[in-house]
Structure formats: C-alpha cells, structure tokens
Amino acid sequence: MADITSKAIRIDRHGGPEELKLVDVTVGEPGSGQIRIRHKAIGLNFIDVYQRSGLYPFPMPLQLGMEASGVVEAVGEGVTHLAVGDRAAYASQPPGSYSEVRVMPAKTVCKLPDAISFETGAAMMLKGLTAQYLLKKTQPQGGLQPGDHLLFHAAAGGVGLIACQWARAMGLQLIGTAGSDAKCALARENGAAHAINYTTEDFLARVKEITGGAGVKVVYDSIGKDTFEKSLDCLKPLGLLASFGNASGPVAPFAPGILGNKGSLYITRATLFTHMATRESTQAMADDLFAVVESGKVKIHIDQTYPLSQVQQAHRDLEARKTTGCTILTL
C-alpha cells in the first residue's frame, strides 16, 4: 500500500514553543506489535514541555505528544487486543501523538468504551492513569485509609482535578495547593477537602493547621524545585514524598540524611511508564480509570481546546499557569 501523509508537530532542536513546527510526515504500515491509528483528538501534557525544552532530552528531530484517541486503521502481526475499526485511546511512549495519523506500539493502546467520547479519551489517559497509579499504587507504609490526609500540589491542573475527585471517591481528605484563589475554588468544587493558594499562603503552616500539627502521610509533588523542602516538612514521621514532576524545575541533589532528621521519611521519584511496563498492567489501570469515569465519580474537565496548528499557544498557556483541568488539541 502507498504511504500515507500526515500533518504532525515536530521540533528540530530543543527550545521554546516557537520550535514547534507543523510539517507533513510519511506514515507507513504497522510492523510486528504495532498499530496505525487515525487520531480524533490529542491530549496536551506538561511532559510535552519537558521534552520540547530539553529537560528530558531526545534525539532530533522529534515528533511530540504522548496522549491521544482515535480509530485503529491497521494492525500489525501479533496484535490481538485491537482490531481495525476499534475506538482506542492511549498514553504512550515513544512521543508522536501530535499528528493526524501514526504508527505506534500497540501494547499501551486500550480500547475506548463506547460511553467515553474521543475528546474525553484523549484528555484523560496520561493524566488519569497517573492519578490512578499515584493514589492506588504509590502509597505510604500501611497504605491510605478513608479519612487520611494527603497533600496534592497543582490540584486544579490536569492530573490534579482528576486526583481531587478520585481521592474523594476513596474517602480521602485531599489538601490541594493551587496558584490562585479561583483555582483553589475549582479544586474544592472537585473534591479537595481543603485548598491552599501557595502563591499567597504558607502551605506548610496551613497543612499543620488543618491536620492539628500532625502532618500528612503522603505528599504528591509535581512542582519539584520550589516545593521540595516544604513538602518534606508537611509529612508525618515515616511519611512518603512521591515526587512526580518538575513544573518549577528539577529538585536539586540532596543528602539522604535529611530524610532521617525529618522522621525516617520515604521518597520515590515516580513515573507512569514504570507502571505501564506490560499490556496487562496497562489494561488493569485503564479498566480502573474507565470504571471511575463511567460511574460519574470522576469527570474529565476539558477546560482548553486548541487546533493542532495552534500548539505553540497551547504550550505558552500551559507554562504560564493559565490553564486548569485538561487541554486537548483538535484536528
């Protein structure tokens, strides 16, 4: 069959949003273990910013994007869980979802339930699977029980608004932080038991106040550099810091001794793709996400939509903290 042409967003070198270029690329047939998928909608994620800027370096040129939904158009040898014509959605490596059509590994692509729209599917896979593995699989010693307090930074963001709702469904007392009073209100409307504006309030003092001086069992910290030290101080003895992002820059190197001084704390640098190492683990996490979304306990907020050709503006707005909830790119 003749090759197909697709519009795609590519960078030829790391840098700012201006490096995102709309180009034509050629797409072939899927090989063994691969599918070709025609996208209906594309998810925007903060990891796309790290890959564009070079914080997470990649060989050039690089087609960006880690999340999308669409229809399976061709299936390579050995792929049994997907068929031509299936509605599907994914969070996946390698990058390349900022495109009309692509060939990619089938392993992390899941069939999308009929009740979930393409737009929602594109918005929720990477962010929702992240909330899933954080709240369900990245827990402190002894686990999380209903009524437990946890601290979740950037609670009005893409991952954050999903985590607020899911934590409420689990009976957890999520204390969210966010960069404005309006974002704090949004986090509370979506299930945060408390919300702290960390640009105007001292989040450590407020966490101590809310927990009667005890602190929280776990902090989920995607801000990195700006919040690391205070996040540790919010923990109870034996508490867990789950560091999972660098929105303000990467955490500086530190001596493990500080974890002892602050109460035998645990720390993990968690990444989604460790949990998505197999088809089975990916599908189990996706089934959990689909169930909570279909139940209505977690609603996916698509608060910004840009055409794929406007992706530079989408990156600018995400980095400028102008967005809430999820953002999708349309075709």
Ligand SMILES: NC(=O)c1ccc[n+]([C@@H]2O[C@H](COP(=O)([O-])OP(=O)(O)OC[C@H]3O[C@@H](n4cnc5c(N)ncnc54)[C@H](OP(=O)(O)O)[C@@H]3O)[C@@H](O)[C@H]2O)c1
């Ligand atoms: N490790 C993993 O498995 C994994 C997977 C998915 C996402 N993540 C991480 O989770 C975080 C959330 O991802 P997302 O895609 O849903 O993004 P997002 O939360 O919608 O956007 C990032 C938010 O971070 C906050 N922020 C604080 N300081 C910032 C700064 N200096 N520059 C920019 N933003 C800043 C902003 O919210 P406020 O204005 O409210 O502060 C901003 O809206 C990101 O750090 C991402 O890298 C990690």
